Amino acid sequence: MNTLPDTISGALILSCIDFVLSFIFISFIGVILYFFPKMNRLGEIKEKKN
Amino acid sequence: MENLFFSLMTDLLNQTGLMSITIGNIIMIFVGAVLLYLGIVKKYEPFLLVGIGLACIVANVPGSELTKEGGLFYYAYQGVEKLILPPLIFLGVGAMTDFGPMIANPSLVILGAAAHLGIFVALIGAKLFGFTLAEACSIGIIGGADGPMAIYTTMKLAPHLLPQISVAAYSYMALMPLIQPPVMRLLTTKEERQIIMKQPRYVSRLEKIVFPVVIAVIVNLFLPPVAPLITMLMLGNLLRESLCVDRLAETASNALLNIVTLVLTVAIGSTMAAETFLTPNTLLIIGLGLVAFVFGTGSGVVCARIMCKLTHGQINPLIGSAGIASVPIAARVSHMVGQQENRRNFLIMHAMGPNLAGVFGTAISGGIMLALLAH
Numbered sequence: 001m002n003t004l005p006d007t008i009s010g011a012l013i014l015s016c017i018d019f020v021l022s023f024i025f026i027s028f029i030g031v032i033l034y035f036f037p038k039m040n041r042l043g044e045i046k047e048k049k050n
Numbered sequence: 051m052e053n054l055f056f057s058l059m060t061d062l063l064n065q066t067g068l069m070s071i072t073i074g075n076i077i078m079i080f081v082g083a084v085l086l087y088l089g090i091v092k093k094y095e096p097f098l099l100v101g102i103g104l105a106c107i108v109a110n111v112p113g114s115e116l117t118k119e120g121g122l123f124y125y126a127y128q129g130v131e132k133l134i135l136p137p138l139i140f141l142g143v144g145a146m147t148d149f150g151p152m153i154a155n156p157s158l159v160i161l162g163a164a165a166h167l168g169i170f171v172a173l174i175g176a177k178l179f180g181f182t183l184a185e186a187c188s189i190g191i192i193g194g195a196d197g198p199m200a201i202y203t204t205m206k207l208a209p210h211l212l213p214q215i216s217v218a219a220y221s222y223m224a225l226m227p228l229i230q231p232p233v234m235r236l237l238t239t240k241e242e243r244q245i246i247m248k249q250p251r252y253v254s255r256l257e258k259i260v261f262p263v264v265i266a267v268i269v270n271l272f273l274p275p276v277a278p279l280i281t282m283l284m285l286g287n288l289l290r291e292s293l294c295v296d297r298l299a300e301t302a303s304n305a306l307l308n309i310v311t312l313v314l315t316v317a318i319g320s321t322m323a324a325e326t327f328l329t330p331n332t333l334l335i336i337g338l339g340l341v342a343f344v345f346g347t348g349s350g351v352v353c354a355r356i357m358c359k360l361t362h363g364q365i366n367p368l369i370g371s372a373g374i375a376s377v378p379i380a381a382r383v384s385h386m387v388g389q390q391e392n393r394r395n396f397l398i399m400h401a402m403g404p405n406l407a408g409v410f411g412t413a414i415s416g417g418i419m420l421a422l423l424a425h
Contacts, residue, residue: 004183004423006183008174008177008178011173011177011183011186014183014422014423015170015173017422018169018170018415018418019163019170021418022163022411025163026162026163026407026414027159029156029265029268029407030159031156032264033153033156034156037257039257039260040256045255045256
């Protein structure tokens with residue numbers, strides 16, 4: 001397994017990878033949420049508690 | 051007879067902690083008193099600061115047995131060290147959180163990533179100050195403003211820094227009403243702060259039930275290092291939204307969360323003994339934590355401001371700072387600053403979207419760090 005160098009450049013590489021991937025993952029969640037209203041066509045669940 | 055009396059009194063005195071108290075202990079007792087003052091008098095997150103403050107004071111009284119092996123505070127700390135308490139906190143948080151605002155406005159979830167620039171500024175800063183990369187990551191994650199996640203990441207990457215990092219994370223979370231507003235005002239105009247946002251759409255029960263299941267699957271699939279935390283968060287939320295296990299949801303969100311918070315705050319405070327806490331590294335970590343909070347708040351506001359421009363003024367940039375996580379403290383700060391500009395502006399529900407997304411943002415950042423470093 002490749003390891004990040006324990007140097008400033010390692011910190012910079014890790015920060016860049018992490019920051020970009022955070023945006024990608026969060027955007028992915030956002031895209032999934034964008035389609036959530038569509039599932040309401042499947043039916044509804046009553047709000048009443050048992 | 052007189053000699054015997056003085057000899058007995060000296061023996062008694064030696065058995066107290068008075069003879070071994072140090073300047074460091076006195077300083078830390080003062081720190082504990084300040085935390086108590088902020089919690090009780092100033093009402094800055096008293097749920098956190100009261101327990102931390104008292105445990106900090108007790109941990110620095112030399113005669114105290116509570117923090118030594120076999121003492122109650124020692125066992126409280128074991129809950130942190132063995133990573134039992136952070137997932138339980140997330141279970142309770144999930145059971146008391148309505149993710150509706152996040153589901154209702156998917157475009158705002160991006161703020162949950164944008165407000166984490168502070169993590170990386172602090173990470174690089176820590177590396178510049180000579181910390182190892184694993185230590186720097188643990189310090190950086192303070193900027194995620196998520197106590198359980200900071201504890202979890204630190205225990206995996208740099209467990210020896212747990213006292214400093216957990217104290218910095220929880221203290222700054224408690225002090226967010228002081229830290230964030232000046233940054234928010236600096237980066238926004240008065241007109242922008244007065245923007246009233248549109249009411250979010252209605253989110254159905256079906257969506258709210260499907261949400262925790264989908265997120266649990268995604269996180270376990272893509273981010274296994276942080277899956278225990280997010281899975282418990284989603285389990286708590288499913289208990290709440292399913293409406294069929296009210297007693298479990300009620301217990302997780304009230305009794306269990308209160309008990310775990312109590313144990314966690316006492317555990318954190320008990321780690322603040324002068325001999326381990328009063329070091330130059332502690333000051334550096336606390337300083338870098340503040341840098342992380344300031345940059346995270348700033349980057350969130352700047353991103354929200356860009357979104358405001360792109361949507362022709364439909365988004366109030368103040369909600370950007372809520373992307374830093376720390377649910378619901380950061381959302382309350384956005385709301386409070388908005389109210390100071392316009393009494394009719396209720397930003398809390400809008401700010402909750404980015405605020406909840408910030409939890410996932412921190413989890414993603416922490417998960418990537420753990421995936422790349424914890425081996």
